[in-house]
Amino acid sequence: MTSLAYAAHRDPALAIQGVLDHPGAEYIAGGTDMLQLLEERVRAPAVLIDVNGALPADIAETLDGVRIGAGARLSDVADDPLVQERFPVLAQALRESASGQVRNMASLGGNLLQRTRCLYFRDVTTPCNKRVPGSGCSAHHGRNRINAVLGGGLHCFAAYPGDLAVALVALDAEVMVRGAGGERTIRVEDLHRLPGETPHIETTLERGDLIEAVLIPREAAARRSVYLKARDRATFEWALASAAVALAVSDGRVLEARVALGGVATKPWRAAAVEAALVGRPFSAQTAREAAAHAADGAKAASENGFKIPLVRRTVERALLQAGGLA
Numbered sequence: 001m002t003s004l005a006y007a008a009h010r011d012p013a014l015a016i017q018g019v020l021d022h023p024g025a026e027y028i029a030g031g032t033d034m035l036q037l038l039e040e041r042v043r044a045p046a047v048l049i050d051v052n053g054a055l056p057a058d059i060a061e062t063l064d065g066v067r068i069g070a071g072a073r074l075s076d077v078a079d080d081p082l083v084q085e086r087f088p089v090l091a092q093a094l095r096e097s098a099s100g101q102v103r104n105m106a107s108l109g110g111n112l113l114q115r116t117r118c119l120y121f122r123d124v125t126t127p128c129n130k131r132v133p134g135s136g137c138s139a140h141h142g143r144n145r146i147n148a149v150l151g152g153g154l155h156c157f158a159a160y161p162g163d164l165a166v167a168l169v170a171l172d173a174e175v176m177v178r179g180a181g182g183e184r185t186i187r188v189e190d191l192h193r194l195p196g197e198t199p200h201i202e203t204t205l206e207r208g209d210l211i212e213a214v215l216i217p218r219e220a221a222a223r224r225s226v227y228l229k230a231r232d233r234a235t236f237e238w239a240l241a242s243a244a245v246a247l248a249v250s251d252g253r254v255l256e257a258r259v260a261l262g263g264v265a266t267k268p269w270r271a272a273a274v275e276a277a278l279v280g281r282p283f284s285a286q287t288a289r290e291a292a293a294h295a296a297d298g299a300k301a302a303s304e305n306g307f308k309i310p311l312v313r314r315t316v317e318r319a320l321l322q323a324g325g326l327a
Helices: 012-021 034-039 074-079 081-086 088-095 100-105 108-112 164-170 218-222 272-278 285-292 308-323
Strands: 005-008 025-028 047-050 059-061 065-069 174-179 182-187 210-217 224-230 241-250 253-262
Touching: 012 025, 012 047, 012 174, 012 210, 059 081, 065 081, 065 218, 074 081, 074 088, 074 100, 074 108, 081 088, 088 164, 088 224, 088 241, 108 164, 108 210, 164 224, 164 241, 164 253, 210 218, 224 308, 241 308, 253 272, 253 308, 272 285, 285 308
Parallel strands: 005 047, 025 047
Antiparallel strands: 059 065, 065 210, 174 182, 174 210, 224 241, 241 253
C-alpha cells in the first residue's frame, strides 16, 4: 500500500498554502473519485488536504443569480427547491449522476474535476498519455467504445465523464476560484482544456487553486431547460451521449439557445452549431431535427465508437423537443 500524509483545514488560505508547500499534495472533499484512483494506483499524492471544512456548502440567491458552495453534496443541490424551480436541467443532471450513495457524499466542486473513465487511464499496466505523458495512447488501437468523437487527437481522445459540468455549460455558469493570487471567476465552459499535446493537463486551474462556489446567472432561469442522458443501464452509469438544453422561446420563436453535450467529447462540449441553427427560427419538430443534425459536426469516430455520432444527434433532438414542450 502507498503511504501518504493527511491534513484537514477549515481555512481556505491554509488549505491552499498546504498544496503550494508540498508538490505532491492534492485536495480531497467527498473523495468518491479520488479513493477509486488511489485504490487503482492511478494517483499517488504525497499529502491529501481535506477541504470539507474549508468549503461553503450553502445554496443562496444573490442579486446576480444563484451561488452554490463547492462543498455542497450533489444530492442536496438536486433536492433544493430553488434549483428545481429555476434550473431544472441542473437538478436532472445531478439525479442522473452515479448512485444515491455517491450523490450523498460527492461534492459539487470535486465532481467538476472528476477524471475520465477511459479503460487505459485506469489501467496502470498500459500506456496512457493522460496518466504518463509521452507513453502513448492505447485506446487508438484498443477498446475505445466509450471514448470521445469530438475534441480528441493523436495524443488522447478520452471522454469527459461528468453530467454536472455539461448542465452548467448550458446555464452559462461560472466557478469562483481562490488561489495564490486571490479570487477570480472562470466560465465552466472554459474550465476544462482540450487534450492537444498535453492531455495530462485537464483544466485551466493553476497549482493550489481551490473551487469555492458555482455561480449561475439570473437570466438562465428564464430558459426552459432539460438534461437527457443515453447510457447502457438505468443507474450508476456514465453517459454514452448526453445533452443539456436551455431555450428561451417567445411567440413560438427561439430567442436564445444553449446546448451542451456530454459523453461524446474530451470536455463538456458547447454545441454552437446547434444553437445557431435554432436562434431566430420558429420552434417546431422540424427545427429541432434540423438543428440536432449539427450536434456531431466535426466528429471523428474510432474503431468502436462510431455509434455515438447518430446517438448524440438523436439525444439532442429529443432534448430539444422536451425543452420546447413538443415531446
